[in-house]
Amino acid sequence: MKRVDRGIAAVEGIKSAVAKTGIKxxxxxxxxxxxxDYPCLWCATFTxxxxxxxxxxxxxxxxxxxxxLRAIVVNxxxxxxxxxxxKEAVTEIVKxxxxxxxxKKDNIAACSTGIIGERLPYEKIISSLKNMDFSxxxxxxxxxxxxxxxxxxxxxxxxxxxxxxxxxxxxxxxGAGMISPCMATMLSFIVTDVNIERDLLCKALKEAVDFSxxxxxxxxxxxxxxxxxxxxxxxxxxxxxxxxxxAYDIFLDVLKKLCMELALKIVEDGEGATKxxxxxVDKAKNKEEAERCARAIADSLLVKTALFGKKAGWGxxxxxxxxxxxxxxxxxxxxxxxxxxxxxxxxxxxxxxxxYMKNKNIDIVVSLYSGNASYMxxxxxxxxxxxxxxxx
Amino acid sequence: MKRVDRGIAAVEGIKSAVAKTGIKxxxxxxxxxxxxDYPCLWCATFTxxxxxxxxxxxxxxxxxxxxxLRAIVVNxxxxxxxxxxxKEAVTEIVKxxxxxxxxKKDNIAACSTGIIGERLPYEKIISSLKNMDFSxxxxxxxxxxxxxxxxxxxxxxxxxxxxxxxxxxxxxxxGAGMISPCMATMLSFIVTDVNIERDLLCKALKEAVDFSxxxxxxxxxxxxxxxxxxxxxxxxxxxxxxxxxxAYDIFLDVLKKLCMELALKIVEDGEGATKxxxxxVDKAKNKEEAERCARAIADSLLVKTALFGKKAGWGxxxxxxxxxxxxxxxxxxxxxxxxxxxxxxxxxxxxxxxxYMKNKNIDIVVSLYSGNASYMxxxxxxxxxxxxxxxx
Numbered sequence: 001m002k003r004v005d006r007g008i009a010a011v012e013g014i015k016s017a018v019a020k021t022g023i024k025x026x027x028x029x030x031x032x033x034x035x036x037d038y039p040c041l042w043c044a045t046f047t048x049x050x051x052x053x054x055x056x057x058x059x060x061x062x063x064x065x066x067x068x069l070r071a072i073v074v075n076x077x078x079x080x081x082x083x084x085x086x087k088e089a090v091t092e093i094v095k096x097x098x099x100x101x102x103x104k105k106d107n108i109a110a111c112s113t114g115i116i117g118e119r120l121p122y123e124k125i126i127s128s129l130k131n132m133d134f135s136x137x138x139x140x141x142x143x144x145x146x147x148x149x150x151x152x153x154x155x156x157x158x159x160x161x162x163x164x165x166x167x168x169x170x171x172x173x174x175g176a177g178m179i180s181p182c183m184a185t186m187l188s189f190i191v192t193d194v195n196i197e198r199d200l201l202c203k204a205l206k207e208a209v210d211f212s213x214x215x216x217x218x219x220x221x222x223x224x225x226x227x228x229x230x231x232x233x234x235x236x237x238x239x240x241x242x243x244x245x246x247a248y249d250i251f252l253d254v255l256k257k258l259c260m261e262l263a264l265k266i267v268e269d270g271e272g273a274t275k276x277x278x279x280x281v282d283k284a285k286n287k288e289e290a291e292r293c294a295r296a297i298a299d300s301l302l303v304k305t306a307l308f309g310k311k312a313g314w315g316x317x318x319x320x321x322x323x324x325x326x327x328x329x330x331x332x333x334x335x336x337x338x339x340x341x342x343x344x345x346x347x348x349x350x351x352x353x354x355x356y357m358k359n360k361n362i363d364i365v366v367s368l369y370s371g372n373a374s375y376m377x378x379x380x381x382x383x384x385x386x387x388x389x390x391x392x
Numbered sequence: 393m394k395r396v397d398r399g400i401a402a403v404e405g406i407k408s409a410v411a412k413t414g415i416k417x418x419x420x421x422x423x424x425x426x427x428x429d430y431p432c433l434w435c436a437t438f439t440x441x442x443x444x445x446x447x448x449x450x451x452x453x454x455x456x457x458x459x460x461l462r463a464i465v466v467n468x469x470x471x472x473x474x475x476x477x478x479k480e481a482v483t484e485i486v487k488x489x490x491x492x493x494x495x496k497k498d499n500i501a502a503c504s505t506g507i508i509g510e511r512l513p514y515e516k517i518i519s520s521l522k523n524m525d526f527s528x529x530x531x532x533x534x535x536x537x538x539x540x541x542x543x544x545x546x547x548x549x550x551x552x553x554x555x556x557x558x559x560x561x562x563x564x565x566x567g568a569g570m571i572s573p574c575m576a577t578m579l580s581f582i583v584t585d586v587n588i589e590r591d592l593l594c595k596a597l598k599e600a601v602d603f604s605x606x607x608x609x610x611x612x613x614x615x616x617x618x619x620x621x622x623x624x625x626x627x628x629x630x631x632x633x634x635x636x637x638x639a640y641d642i643f644l645d646v647l648k649k650l651c652m653e654l655a656l657k658i659v660e661d662g663e664g665a666t667k668x669x670x671x672x673v674d675k676a677k678n679k680e681e682a683e684r685c686a687r688a689i690a691d692s693l694l695v696k697t698a699l700f701g702k703k704a705g706w707g708x709x710x711x712x713x714x715x716x717x718x719x720x721x722x723x724x725x726x727x728x729x730x731x732x733x734x735x736x737x738x739x740x741x742x743x744x745x746x747x748y749m750k751n752k753n754i755d756i757v758v759s760l761y762s763g764n765a766s767y768m769x770x771x772x773x774x775x776x777x778x779x780x781x782x783x784x
Contacts, residue, residue: 050714
């Protein structure tokens with residue numbers, strides 16, 4: 001398994017085109033079209049928010065039609081959510097893209113990310129679609145065009161082996177704000193050439209997303225637009241994966257690794273984030289309680305601001321454990337920060353963490369002593385810049 | 393009913409003493425002792441956080457003994473929570489206070505507020521207790537001594553009539569951070585002279601707290617120390633209230649009004665707050681859903697930062713409604729800001745709110761069209777100062 005620097009173009013036949021449509025007021029790239037020379041099997045997971053943007057509603061319906069995918073039209077700067085003309089906008093964009101790319105509209109998905117509640121000026125997208133230049137090299141520009149308040153592009157790609165044959169997988173993502181599990185506020189597009197049955201492709205995606213994107217939190221807000229796509233050209237030389245065999249396990253492992261790397265890139269580049277915080281809750285009564293406790297800590301403003309101030313603030317973590325309502329032993333629970341047990345079964349230990357708290361990566365472990373379940377997730381601190389980015 | 397400017401000393405026989413024990417590093421007042429010349433019927437509500445500070449555990453047990461209260465010892469600057477010697481500290485403080493005040497220890501409650509997880513230097517409190525000067529006039533200083541990051545004292549008192557007889561009620565509170573419903577991070581002490589049975593006193597307190605303190609949120613974090621005390625000297629001239637009669641209703645109304653005023657003072661003085669935000673969710677399927685939706689809006693970092701930036705940000709409110717998971721009509725829900733319907737059953741209205749958003753008081757109404765239940769609560773924005781206060 002080898003990292004390659006080609007983003008989604010790691011997979012043969014995947015091309016991109018980008019444009020500046022003028023939707024983003026700063027004049028940056030705001031349109032990316034992904035195109036596959038081959039019809040792709042595909043699958044996707046979407047936001048659990050009951051308020052879904054129009055492209056999400058469109059894609060959910062498209063997925064149910066079980067037709068191959070050839071292209072995805074993605075705009076940034078406007079979420080196309082909660083507006084009168086949202087549905088019309090998606091329909092027009094996909095129709096126009098189909099004509100220009102000479103493919104059927106049922107082979108095209110659409111995604112949007114950006115401000116909610118403002119009309120998407122889709123005329124600008126349609127006008128730009130007419131002059132697009134597709135190439136493999138454009139993949140990095142596509143990774144740039146899907147960004148909103150992100151400061152960096154997020155791309156990961158691997159070359160690996162299945163059945164002794166070369167296989168490829170590449171992905172890109174955007175995140176930054178409105179990041180909370182149940183699909184972070186993010187878009188992610190992953191492409192592979194692994195030859196696999198559709199049901200198994202979907203199963204692998206679900207497991208990988210649950211393991212990665214659903215375990216990150218920047219601000220606890222779940223967006224209306226979160227979408228994660230997985231496409232396969234199925235052009236790889238491996239024998240078609242039709243059951244959960246060794247080849248499936250290899251594919252799943254690579255997919256999980258890739259998703260986790262993209263997810264961590266999202267957290268690291270969270271709006272205003274100066275810390276990458278790993279939270280583990282273990283010895284919990286059950287997984288649900290472990291997760292609830294971890295999320296309470298991940299989303300606590302008081303914990304987040306303490307971390308920004310390079311303070312351990314474990315008393316605030318203890319308060320989170322308490323108000324999350326989870327079960328802990330009568331002797332109390334424990335909190336370790338950077339391997340140091342600052343709070344041990346209800347009693348404090350005087351430990352100077354001032355040096356450790358200067359690190360960018362902070363590890364928090366809470367042990368509840370009420371069972372054997374555990375949950376791990378990633379979060380950020382809360383800085384002046386988060387307030388700035390979201391209030392200006 | 394007439395407002396009086398005497399805080400808890402509005403009630404005859406209630407005195408206070410204060411001291412600077414040195415627990416607060418800035419040398420401010422950090423100890424208040426409330427003393428009643430009369431044995432008081434009393435009741436209290438406490439934090440629902442499963443991690444409770446030692447004084448809270450002590451007071452819960454004390455309340456169950458059903459004995460009259462004569463004094464409350466309150467320190468600020470240290471929460472006396474999550475430490476080895478916490479229980480010992482409360483026991484020693486109460487024992488010492490009993491000897492000095494010449495009352496039984498079972499007639500004394502204790503409260504703490506401040507940092508969690510640091511040993512309470514109770515020797516400092518005991519040493520200060522020996523030189524305390526009680527007076528009615530000290531009530532305002534007592535309201536100051538219980539503060540932490542609050543910028544203002546919070547006192548409300550009323551003179552009113554029951555059975556044609558004069559009655560009095562006075563209260564004080566502290567809040568500022570770790571403010572979330574299920575009892576905000578707050579301490580509140582309310583005293584009256586209304587002659588009433590204990591069960592009815594408790595019932596009235598529960599209803600008033602549910603109506604007021606449990607409906608405010610600054611940061612969504614529920615503290616380990618929240619406590620709200622209601623004491624009655626029962627020295628008023630009214631015939632003893634033994635049932636939910638007209639006199640009870642009058643008392644309950646006054647108590648609710650006083651609690652609501654104290655609660656709003658807490659929100660207004662929330663850490664870094666520049667806005668007082670009233671959130672109403674109506675036409676909900678049931679009260680639980682109305683409350684869940686209101687809390688999602690109240691606690692959303694994206695809504696809070698938009699408000700700080702004087703932006704309506706109603707798209708972010710729409711996202712909260714969605715991820716709160718509540719039921720709304722198929723035709724969609726509506727959002728009004730300052731009486732203007734910016735989002736009406738799923739369709740946006742172009743309304744310029746830039747002038748309204750400069751107001752200190754912001755009203756948000758969300759209508760779900762799925763039933764007849766409603767819920768109202770109060771929240772704040774999220775400013776640079778919140779981050780500053782909690783990270784330094």
